[in-house]
Every structure is written in structure tokens, then in C-alpha cells.
Amino acid sequence: xxxxxxxxxxxxxxxxxxxxxxxxxxxxxxxxxxxxxxxxxxxxxxxxxxxxxxxxxxxxxxxxxxxxxxxxxxxxxxxxxxxxxxxxxxxxxxxxxxxxxxxxxxxxxxxxxxxxxxxxxxxxxxxxxxxxxxxxxxxxxxxxxxxxxxxxxxxxxxxxxxxxxxxxxxxxxxxxxxxxxxxxxxxxxxxxxxxxxxxxxxxxxxxxxxxxxxxxxxxxxxxxxxxxxxxxxxxxxxxxxxxxxxxxxxxxxxxxxxxxxxxxxxxxxxxxxxxxxxxxxxxxxxxxxxxxxxxxxxxxxxxxxxxxxxxxxxxxxxxxxxxxxxxxxxxxxxxxxxxxxxxxxxxxxxxxxxxxxxxxxxxxxxxxxxxxxxxxxxxxxxxxxxxxxxxxxxxxxxxxxxxxxxxxxxxxxxxxxxxxxxxxxxxxxxxxxxxxxxxxxxxxxxxxxxxxxxxxx
Numbered sequence: 001x002x003x004x005x006x007x008x009x010x011x012x013x014x015x016x017x018x019x020x021x022x023x024x025x026x027x028x029x030x031x032x033x034x035x036x037x038x039x040x041x042x043x044x045x046x047x048x049x050x051x052x053x054x055x056x057x058x059x060x061x062x063x064x065x066x067x068x069x070x071x072x073x074x075x076x077x078x079x080x081x082x083x084x085x086x087x088x089x090x091x092x093x094x095x096x097x098x099x100x101x102x103x104x105x106x107x108x109x110x111x112x113x114x115x116x117x118x119x120x121x122x123x124x125x126x127x128x129x130x131x132x133x134x135x136x137x138x139x140x141x142x143x144x145x146x147x148x149x150x151x152x153x154x155x156x157x158x159x160x161x162x163x164x165x166x167x168x169x170x171x172x173x174x175x176x177x178x179x180x181x182x183x184x185x186x187x188x189x190x191x192x193x194x195x196x197x198x199x200x201x202x203x204x205x206x207x208x209x210x211x212x213x214x215x216x217x218x219x220x221x222x223x224x225x226x227x228x229x230x231x232x233x234x235x236x237x238x239x240x241x242x243x244x245x246x247x248x249x250x251x252x253x254x255x256x257x258x259x260x261x262x263x264x265x266x267x268x269x270x271x272x273x274x275x276x277x278x279x280x281x282x283x284x285x286x287x288x289x290x291x292x293x294x295x296x297x298x299x300x301x302x303x304x305x306x307x308x309x310x311x312x313x314x315x316x317x318x319x320x321x322x323x324x325x326x327x328x329x330x331x332x333x334x335x336x337x338x339x340x341x342x343x344x345x346x347x348x349x350x351x352x353x354x355x356x357x358x359x360x361x362x363x364x365x366x367x368x369x370x371x372x373x374x375x376x377x378x379x380x381x382x383x384x385x386x387x388x389x390x391x392x393x394x395x396x397x398x399x400x401x402x403x404x405x406x407x408x409x410x411x412x413x414x415x416x417x418x419x420x421x422x423x424x425x426x427x428x429x430x431x432x433x434x435x436x437x438x439x440x441x442x443x444x445x446x447x448x449x450x451x452x453x454x455x456x457x
Contacts (some may be wrong), residue, residue, distance in 0.1 A: 051129075066087050067114055071134075072137050076145070077146070160192065161189075161193075163199075164200045167207075184239075201230070202244060217231050249385055252350065268353060274304050277354050278348075278358050280358070311361075319367050321368070323386075323395070324372050333449060342457075363391065369393065375405065377415060383397070394424050397428075399427035402431050406439055412443070
């Protein structure tokens, strides 16, 4: 152990400079190393009675630094200064210091053991430290704070840092509770002092989401946070807000730059306004859309175009819009009915910012939305995510329709992934769990087209 010996004895009642405040790293059978920053003096008696000069000579010897360190470790843990402490492979100076302290040669052997009770008695009897070893350790190394007190103080600081989470709406309450327990905030912030501003900024951002109409992430950050770069990729705040908004929108797990782009877009925060698109059939409102509708051909709309022009259904505002999950359904409808097909929108998986912007606009005009998706847990989650942003009614997407389709399916694959609730028809989740098979939209394509036929103009 490296020890810097004192050049001069300490002043009466002061900490001896020859003993470090930290404990040291010798191996002991009944103790381990503690690195504690002392901040308060324990009740160890009146240290004015300590003979600092004699204490420096008796217990302040560098050869006893390991002994003082072990005693301090026990005090930090609130353990009594009794029993033995052992030093493996002591050198000659450490053996001489122990002999001087005890007034006799310690026991021979490869290690060096000293009973703390004996040291306490020596200090009291000699008058060097009338209050014993604990007071002597404080005089030599400084005030001691119990580890339990330090831990409690730190936990209180973390609770204060988490306090803004309690102001979130009920739909984010499960996420807030998870943030208190899963360690993400602690990993990102490291200390409660850093966590407080981080959590407060994340809560401020989440309370402003989702954004409609969508806007750039930088613009949102400039308006609601510390600046345009507050949500840049890789920052702790971006990581925390992305976790919260996924809970808000129901966006599924994933990885990679494209996944993050789409996750941000699910709450209306965009990297750009061209990469987010939606597939449509027979919507009107611009010359290009009118031309495609006259031809009965599907059209791809970008978020940029939707930000400038909201398409409309070709009939009255009470027109029903059929929404599907997979492009094969929309393509088959275009083949079957062409320009006469009722207007349709295809999500192509999780609803993009473009899809949400379009459907919100159509709903605001008075259009009703009918939705169908794959009968599996992933399809259910897509439906739930859509429902968080815009109201819809099921289009052959209930428990009865699923059971009928599952009964006809001869080689349907098994369901995979964790179950999910189906709030529009709770019986559907039960049926999925009972039947345990996946029925894709393509398997019920004839049924969907049969619904569209009577409504074709």
C-alpha cells in the first residue's frame, strides 16, 4: 500500500497528514475496500481530549495505515470496531509499527493480525484517545459518513430527478414507471444532478407530442427545448424522448437509421418531408391525383405534397375510406374495379407520418375510415397505433371474421410474438390466442373485394 508519511505531527484534534482518507486495498477475511467520501463527523466523543502529537506517533505511523483504513471502512458501514483485521504478506515496517503499538511482538506467521478491541484499549488506557479507536480514526482521517446515509441521500436525489415524470398524462404513466426502474435514465445521466434537467426536458418534449401537422425535428427542438440541436442523434435527450414517443405511438421495436427515422415520424417529427410516403387509390384534389383517379391507378403521396394539399374523396365528405395494411389488397382492388373502386389508403406496415397526416385530413373533412389488417399480433399493434392518431371502424377485422378465416385456412402459419390487446373488439385478442394461427390479408382478399364491389361507382 502506498502511504505518504507525515513530515510533521498534526495539530491537536486535527487529521494527521500521514494517514490517507481512503482506506487502502489490502485483503481481509472480514472486510472489503470502501471508497467513501466522508462528509460529516460521527458521534465519537470530544476530540479535543485527543493527544494529537502522541496519536501521530502511535497510530499515525505509515506502517499502520492499513489498520486505520480497515477501521474506517467498518465505521462507514456502521459495524463495531471489534474482532481482528488481517494483512497478508506484511513488510518489516508494518510488523515494527504493530509491535510499537501493542508493546509486544505480534504473532509470527505469513500474515499480520491485530485485534481492534486491543487497539481501542491501548488508546483509552494510554490517554492518547480517551474515547477509543473510533475517535482516533476520525482525528487521523477526517469525519465519517455512514454508507447507509450516503445511499439514502443519493436515492432521495434520484427521486427528485424523476419527479417531472409524474406530470405526464396517463397514457405515458407505464413508460414513466419503467423509466424509474429500468436504469435508462441512470445510464444516460450518471448522476441525479445531471438527470434532473434531462428528465425535465424529455417530459417537456413528450407533452408537446405528437405534432400535427408534422414538422422537422430540428424545428420542434428549437420551439420546445434548448435549441435546434437538442434532439440530434446520439444525445441522451434524443434517446430518452425516442423511448417515450414510441410508448406514446405504439411504434414497434427495431434498430437502425431507417427505423429511427420512422419512429420519430410516428409522432410527427421528421428528418425530411420526402422520405415519408403513403399509397392511395382514387383520391382527388390535385391535377396529378385527378389524373391517376381517372385512370384507376394507385398513387404514392409524399409528406411534402400532403403538407401543401389535402386530397379529398371523390364524392361527398361522408365518403368511406377503406384502409388496408398490405399493398397487395390495394393493387387487387385497382385491377378489379379501376376508376370505380371506392377510395383506399394502404399503410404498408406501421402508419407513416404521411399516412397519419392524410387520414387525419380525410377524417377532419368528415370521411369515415374502415380498417383491415393482418390477423396476427403485429397487425393488431399496427391497428392500435393507427387508432391512437385517428378514429376508425373495423373492416372485416373482428373476432367473428378471424374465426371464420382461420377455419378455412389449411396451412396457416403459427402466431409469433407477444400478445396485444384489441380495444375495438376485445374478443379478437381472445380468438387469436385460442386459434393460434396467422391469417394474412392476402388470404381473405376475395372477401375484401366482395365488400368493395357493391360500392364501386
